[in-house]
Amino acid sequence: MRIASHHRTPYILLTLTLTGTLLCGCHRQEQPRHIAGEAQGSFYSIIYYDSAGRDLKPMVDSLLRDFDLTASLWNKGSLIRRLNDNTTDTVTPLMASMLTHSLEIWRYTGGAFDCTVGGLVNAWGFGFKNRDDITDTAIDRLLSYTGSAQLNIDTVTLPDGKRLMRLRKPHPATELDLNAIAQGETVDLIDGLFASLGLRNYLIYMGGEIIARGAKADGRPWSVGIERPANDSLDAPQVEEAIGLSNLSVVTSGNYRKYYEKDGTKYSHTIDPATGRPVTHTLLSVSVVDSCAWRADAMATAFMVMGLDKARAFIDDHRGDSHVQAVYFIYNDGGEYKTYATPEFEKLILK
Numbered sequence: 001m002r003i004a005s006h007h008r009t010p011y012i013l014l015t016l017t018l019t020g021t022l023l024c025g026c027h028r029q030e031q032p033r034h035i036a037g038e039a040q041g042s043f044y045s046i047i048y049y050d051s052a053g054r055d056l057k058p059m060v061d062s063l064l065r066d067f068d069l070t071a072s073l074w075n076k077g078s079l080i081r082r083l084n085d086n087t088t089d090t091v092t093p094l095m096a097s098m099l100t101h102s103l104e105i106w107r108y109t110g111g112a113f114d115c116t117v118g119g120l121v122n123a124w125g126f127g128f129k130n131r132d133d134i135t136d137t138a139i140d141r142l143l144s145y146t147g148s149a150q151l152n153i154d155t156v157t158l159p160d161g162k163r164l165m166r167l168r169k170p171h172p173a174t175e176l177d178l179n180a181i182a183q184g185e186t187v188d189l190i191d192g193l194f195a196s197l198g199l200r201n202y203l204i205y206m207g208g209e210i211i212a213r214g215a216k217a218d219g220r221p222w223s224v225g226i227e228r229p230a231n232d233s234l235d236a237p238q239v240e241e242a243i244g245l246s247n248l249s250v251v252t253s254g255n256y257r258k259y260y261e262k263d264g265t266k267y268s269h270t271i272d273p274a275t276g277r278p279v280t281h282t283l284l285s286v287s288v289v290d291s292c293a294w295r296a297d298a299m300a301t302a303f304m305v306m307g308l309d310k311a312r313a314f315i316d317d318h319r320g321d322s323h324v325q326a327v328y329f330i331y332n333d334g335g336e337y338k339t340y341a342t343p344e345f346e347k348l349i350l351k
Contacts, residue, residue: 042207105298113302114273118175184297212245221246243348249293253300254285281307289326
């Protein structure tokens with residue numbers, strides 16, 4: 001399954017086809033259902049077991065439309081576009097939650113994850129605007145608008161007693177970019193919807209982000225493949241490693257599909273918030289397994305910014321933190337692809 005996304009392009013692959021053994025049999029006498037569609041510049045695919053036999057696609061599509069109105073940079077009327085354009089400073093609970101999560105990971109990673117890099121992403125040609133002519137002066141100017149240190153959400157009580165949440169940006173020119181966490185947040189929202197409907201066994205796939213609940217029809221964990229880095233952005237995806245998931249999420253971030261070449265130099269879509277430039281290290285992709293998709297999403301991006309050595313050192317330094325334990329790296333070592341899996345990730349690999 002090939003996915004085209006706005007910001008990240010490595011894909012997590014379902015190792016069992018949606019029309020094959022994954023759909024055979026029953027689960028507690030429940031017939032599996034499959035819904036799919038387009039969203040966020042990508043595709044979603046969901047398998048779920050529901051004794052009531054409900055078609056949940058209308059509910060999912062409605063949720064996705066509402067999410068786009070909040071966080072899509074490609075929707076001119078979205079809340080994030082209006083925040084970036086300074087035509088509003090009022091944020092919804094969903095936006096406040098996403099910003100709170102982003103600030104949490106920004107602090108946790110020492111700034112490797114930063115949601116204020118929107119101007120830099122656009123300038124390098126990976127956003128919704130045309131690529132700028134990049135100069136050191138332009139980068140320094142954009143860096144002066146970048147940084148989550150002064151980003152804050154204030155709660156204001158109005159004279160009528162109503163309370164509003166308002167965003168305070170470090171500079172009017174600061175541009176938010178939530179693409180490195182948005183699809184993870186979306187998966188978690190769909191997960192919450194399904195749980196509220198009483199579903200217990202399902203697999204949600206959104207542009208590469210996955211969350212798996214319960215088990216497949218045969219009682220085994222859901223099988224998910226991690227993509228082998230491609231030599232070319234148009235190469236068909238291949239599985240590098242397969243893992244089994246139950247009540248876990250996995251997200252992959254990488255550089256080998258979303259890039260462009262200019263004057264013989266390859267420019268990655270991953271922007272280092274510290275330098276304002278695309279990363280140049282040998283790390284090709286990072287897959288993070290976590291209990292929630294938004295955190296796996298953000299941490300995968302942060303590790304891609306850090307690079308292999310710094311990311312491994314970070315994991316060692318935070319060994320007691322449950323949400324950075326199961327991580328899988330694919331990197332280039334002298335032209336040869338190599339991998340490193342933490343012990344916690346190795347336990348998930350299907351033999």
